[in-house]
Amino acid sequence: MALSIGSKSRPLTAAIIGSGPSGFYAADHLLKQEDLHVEVDMFDKLPTPYGLVRAGVAPDHQQIKSVSKIFEKLAQNSSFRFWGNVEFGKDVLKYEFFKYFDAIIYAVGTQSDRTMNIKGEDLVGSFSATEFVGWYNGHPDYRDLKIDFSSVNIAIIGMGNVAIDIARILAKSTEELSKTDIAQHALDQLTENKIKNIYLIARRGPMQAAFTPAGTKELFKMAEAIAYVNSEELKIEEETKKIIEETKEKRIIQNLQFLEQISKNDPTQHKKVIHFLFRRSPLELYGINKKVTGVKIVKNELFQDDFGNLKAKATDVCEDFSTSLVFRSIGYKTQPMQDVPFDDKKGIIANKDGRVFDLKNNKVIKSEYVTGWAKRGPSGVIGTNKPDSVETVNFLLEDFKNKTAEKFIDSQEFIIHSWLESKNVRFVPFEQWQILDSHEKEIGESRDKPREKVTSIEEMLEIIKNNT
Ligand SMILES: Cc1cc2nc3c(=O)[nH]c(=O)nc-3n(C[C@H](O)[C@H](O)[C@H](O)COP(=O)(O)OP(=O)(O)OC[C@H]3O[C@@H](n4cnc5c(N)ncnc54)[C@H](O)[C@@H]3O)c2cc1C
Ligand SMILES: NC(=O)c1ccc[n+]([C@@H]2O[C@H](COP(=O)([O-])OP(=O)(O)OC[C@H]3O[C@@H](n4cnc5c(N)ncnc54)[C@H](OP(=O)(O)O)[C@@H]3O)[C@@H](O)[C@H]2O)c1
Incomplete structure (x- = not known):
């Protein structure tokens, strides 16, 4: 039986690669859709979310970093999952994604x-x-x-x-x-x-x-x-x-x-x-x-x-x-990724207003999208990424309007969890990031600073293990 994509039994499934501002704004707009069931899985190569909010914004700009509180709230949505420490192109490959997702949104910034x-x-x-x-x-x-x-x-x-x-x-x-x-x-x-x-x-x-x-x-x-x-x-x-x-x-x-x-x-x-x-x-x-x-x-x-x-x-x-x-x-500039069209001149993922674009064959690539700095280049403040992600997501929604699929989806969380486990990827879900987050803040407080960042992935995983 054909099921409508975006219905309760067959939600629209989107993978977002990158957990910086553009990734979170894209997730926000997807999850805001009133008449649509959407499941969002966000992947980041680091165990820590928020992209340049953590790794770019200057350490003496704490006020600006507080935007992460909005993203943290969004991460509590039951249709949203964060899978940190999972690198696209290394731990997980593009062809695998289409077994589990209707669409991919690249929000990988400019590395x-x-x-x-x-x-x-x-x-x-x-x-x-x-x-x-x-x-x-x-x-x-x-x-x-x-x-x-x-x-x-x-x-x-x-x-x-x-x-x-x-x-x-x-x-x-x-x-x-x-x-x-x-x-x-x-x-x-x-x-x-x-x-x-x-x-x-x-x-x-x-x-x-x-x-x-x-x-x-x-x-x-x-x-x-x-x-x-x-x-x-x-x-x-x-x-x-x-x-x-x-x-x-x-x-x-x-x-x-x-x-x-x-x-x-x-x-x-x-x-x-x-x-x-x-x-x-x-x-x-x-x-x-x-x-x-x-x-x-x-x-x-x-x-x-x-x-x-x-x-x-x-x-x-x-x-x-x-x-x-x-x-x-x-x-x-954005780092080129395996099997993802790249615009060498602009240093971004090749795209037309957020739809990934094959420059050689002059055509839009189905079901692949891009947002943020990877879409428009390294310009604009955190807030600039919001309308940018809204534009990309609106094109995605337009492309999936009235689309149907055969199989119903029971638990997308279970599916993705099993997939990553089967590949032996040591992923870090949002709750585990929160353990690390509390640890950093606690150590920071004792030293009269907002947080003491843990800077090695190995150490991050150890802290999570010891506190879980
Ligand atoms: C040094 C600096 C300071 C800034 N300061 C400010 C400021 O004070 N105020 C302000 O408003 N704006 C500031 N900005 C701008 C702001 O940071 C950007 O507008 C914003 O971060 C862009 O968001 P993004 O999501 O596109 O990319 P990013 O924030 O870069 O996020 C990209 C994410 O993708 C992940 N990723 C990359 N490749 C992969 C992969 N292969 N697999 C999985 N994950 C991957 C990265 O780990 C990262 O988490 C600053 C920018 C810089 C560079
Ligand atoms: N506090 C904040 O809000 C904050 C903090 C950091 C970053 N950001 C934002 O992040 C974005 C990126 O910032 P950015 O500073 O990396 O980029 P930017 O604003 O584009 O500035 C780049 C600078 O490099 C110069 N330049 C480029 N190519 C050059 C070359 N070959 N030789 C010599 N100079 C060259 C440019 O000069 P020309 O003009 O001559 O090309 C310009 O002065 C901006 O939108 C910025 O506003 C915001």
């Missing part, structure tokens, strides 16, 4: 980063934002990174919000950081630092700086550090002035006001200074014994392209910048 494609980028002392942010946030993949903070000067390439986060973490005192949930190994290593100057280096001008005003306010509240820009850096070209007058974009006006304000600071009076440098691009990282000792930088001028955008063009003026530590923070 790697863009490169500068310049000589010396691989030298010791050159790190990506993915590595450094993962390291200070206790992501298991980056906990063993060794970073030498004996350099007086630090170069950060890029001037978006992630670059600002990195600069702030490097600028804050041990006392300030010790009250956050920064990973203990990071706090220990940062305590030894000799940093005096942190240079944020943007390839274009002040108007094009990618950071947002909210993040700059905090740069006035640092205990030992100050933000500074030389007023020479703030001279803007006629085209830029015209654009500002025409668009009157609030973010840009506020950014320029911030820069104007910090140009009045005295950089000689503080232990550390965050410097803003504009119209400069790195040409090469050089070093001795495979370790960075400096960056060759070229000064840029801006020109208007055929579409009216102001772009950077190298001049023949170069400068040498002495440092043994360089962080590139120039954007992220």
